[in-house]
Amino acid sequence: MRKQFILLVEDEFIIQEKNKRILERRGYTIRQAYTLAEARSIIADQLPRAIILDISLPDGNGLDFLRELRKTSNIPVLMLTSMGTPEDIIRGLKSGGDDYLPKPYDLAIFLTRLEALMRRASMIPEMLELGPLILEPASGRALLYGEDMVLSLKEYTLLQHFVLHLGETLSAEYLYEKVWGLTAPDGDKALKNMVYRLRKKLEDSGYTISAERNEGYILEEQ
Numbered sequence: 091m092r093k094q095f096i097l098l099v100e101d102e103f104i105i106q107e108k109n110k111r112i113l114e115r116r117g118y119t120i121r122q123a124y125t126l127a128e129a130r131s132i133i134a135d136q137l138p139r140a141i142i143l144d145i146s147l148p149d150g151n152g153l154d155f156l157r158e159l160r161k162t163s164n165i166p167v168l169m170l171t172s173m174g175t176p177e178d179i180i181r182g183l184k185s186g187g188d189d190y191l192p193k194p195y196d197l198a199i200f201l202t203r204l205e206a207l208m209r210r211a212s213m214i215p216e217m218l219e220l221g222p223l224i225l226e227p228a229s230g231r232a233l234l235y236g237e238d239m240v241l242s243l244k245e246y247t248l249l250q251h252f253v254l255h256l257g258e259t260l261s262a263e264y265l266y267e268k269v270w271g272l273t274a275p276d277g278d279k280a281l282k283n284m285v286y287r288l289r290k291k292l293e294d295s296g297y298t299i300s301a302e303r304n305e306g307y308i309l310e311e312q
Contacts, residue, residue, distance in 0.1 A: 095119040097138040099129045126150045145171040153185045160186035166207040221296050252309035261306040
């Protein structure tokens with residue numbers, strides 16, 4: 091197995107080298123990308139353990155790259171950028187960033203926040219197995235009898251929460267917060283529709299998602 095690495099996506103050489111040095115002193119393997127094209131090429135070859143991402147890059151916007159990444163992967167991402175208004179931070183987090191640190195920044199805070207992200211990510215195993223169902227948290231891919239279930243990232247995230255809480259009733263409020271990052275709206279049509287699609291895709295797996303009236307949803311054996 092190839093060694094895991096942290097990917098730095100940053101076009102300023104001084105910042106790249108400063109972050110690379112502090113992370114290597116902590117024992118991390120680092121790969122560097124100065125453009126989004128380089129970042130895409132590295133990720134296509136191997137998924138990193140975490141990404142440190144700037145927004146303003148020579149060949150595009152880091153937020154567009156992040157939204158693209160979030161269609162297929164749950165890799166922890168720390169946004170590191172000079173765009174530091176409250177609106178910028180909200181936009182970065184809503185685009186899929188896990189944390190946001192404006193420049194200039196304190197190196198100790200940078201390191202602490204990055205390691206906190208990776209620590210939370212490491213609490214979920216590299217692979218989850220439930221009967222014929224296999225989930226890969228880093229890639230956001232789910233396999234049923236070895237076949238890709240072809241889930242959107244939100245569908246995958248919802249299924250992962252059900253698998254991690256097998257046999258537990260999960261409220262709509264909990265699921266909206268975990269999957270959409272939102273407070274549950276009046277009615278839960280989006281959630282109902284997604285549960286319906288997952289239920290169809292889980293047919294013949296031996297498991298189903300049931301609705302508990304006024305309580306939520308539960309993944310259980312058929």
